[in-house]
């Protein structure tokens with residue numbers, strides 16, 4: 001390993017690069033119950049999250065049957081989107097919101113990576129990003145965009161917007 | 166010839182280390198570093214001269230007033246303005262342009278009029294015009310940018326009409342480094358009697374200005390991009406136009422007489438300088454101009470040409486690097502904008518930052534231009550008088566290291 005690569009390796013861990021390459025959850029759900037659009041004005045990166053919900057139960061207990069993302073962005077924002085979609089698909093609205101909150105707390109150094117729930121085990125690979133405050137927003141964009149989407153009443157299929165500061 | 170080793174000693178911050186490595190500062194288009202003379206001038210103002218201006222008859226107030234007015238005269242001489250009172254101090258280029266949009270645009274633009282801009286404008290020479298256009302029912306038109314980042318002025322002639330009231334353009338692109346055909350655009354404006362505004366935010370730090378030779382009506386730039394402090398900007402305007410304009414902000418200093426129901430306004434430049442101005446930074450800007458003139462703009466240009474030439478050749482020889490802009494030293498200046506194949510500019514610049522090198526990544530406040538080039542953004546290295554050829558080479562090494570890292574990882578399809 002060349003000198004200086006260790007920092008690069010610590011930031012861009014293999015897990016991140018694998019998620020970045022993964023296309024499993026890329027795409028847009030046409031008949032989605034949730035559409036949310038997020039923009040990071042610092043870099044202009046954009047992401048669109050769409051999700052379909054199961055029909056059973058009250059709003060908070062409906063499940064994210066499918067969760068997809070599209071958009072363009074850096075390795076960190078794309079990897080984070082892919083990991084989020086994989087981890088949260090199948091969970092209820094309430095559970096997804098809680099895990100998204102846990103991920104954000106970890107990125108903002110309010111909690112440690114070790115404290116992340118097992119379901120977000122892979123997200124510990126984002127630990128290295130925390131050293132670069134300007135890049136933390138890249139990692140949290142997808143999650144914030146989803147949280148915004150989960151706020152809207154699903155039946156309305158309303159489109160929501162997350163605006164990073 | 167500029168000896169950067171000697172110049173660097175005048176800039177305390179350049180001896181700093183960043184991420185364990187000597188700082189290489191290549192983000193000069195965003196803001197430049199400050200020489201000791203400017204920093205000392207700020208300290209000296211607060212330690213020795215601090216008082217409000219134009220208000221007291223006491224000695225300190227007179228000294229403070231003199232310091233601001235000395236800088237104003239120096240700026241006027243720097244840009245070839247006939248009168249000091251045609252130099253208005255603002256916070257920055259953005260405020261200067263907004264001042265014109267409000268104080269000139271509100272008064273003189275009418276529904277159906279047109280404003281001609283270019284596709285490569287910084288948001289600060291676009292958004293203020295969008296706002297006034299919406300308010301007044303004015304139409305915005307744009308000189309197209311060719312793929313190499315140059316302005317297609319010849320094809321812009323067909324965009325001209327008797328309704329074109331203003332042509333506002335950047336002299337030097339902050340995103341691509343392309344130099345605008347300034348005189349050609351000004352001649353075009355003259356042929357139809359349009360008012361002209363030059364955004365010289367990137368030009369003023371690097372090249373000489375002669376507003377009388379150019380014959381432009383307005384010119385705007387920021388001190389912080391030319392070794393000066395933040396918070397002080399310049400708007401130059403022709404006297405008769407400034408006189409005819411509405412005031413911008415209302416309040417103290419900009420008035421002559423105030424009654425309960427109306428006021429009369431002060432003379433230039435104070436008509437446009439409401440409230441307590443940025444006295445300390447205006448005073449310290451003087452030292453920045455002295456510094457630049459001490460080195461000389463000819464020398465600065467020669468040095469920057471060498472730096473850009475080296476950057477274009479070393480980065481240009483790397484197969485994984487794509488450079489945007491004219492790539493020609495006669496049509497491009499001071500900065501180079503590029504991407505590493507398949508790599509988002511933010512990832513590239515983080516990798517470069519890990520080597521202690523400060524570059525800017527992103528859309529550079531030029532989202533419409535990035536959309537036109539169909540890229541999310543670029544990595545931009547921008548140079549100034551204290552940069553060295555070795556620093557350009559260090560950038561090249563960092564770029565190739567980043568390219569290798571992400572290729573090796575095969576992260577990028």
Ligand SMILES: Cc1ncc(COP(=O)(O)O)c(C=O)c1O
Nearest residue numbers: 257258259287289335339366387
């Ligand atoms: C071409 C151009 N115009 C305008 C601006 C705005 O300058 P400021 O932020 O100092 O108002 C900049 C720099 O950011 C610029 O590069």
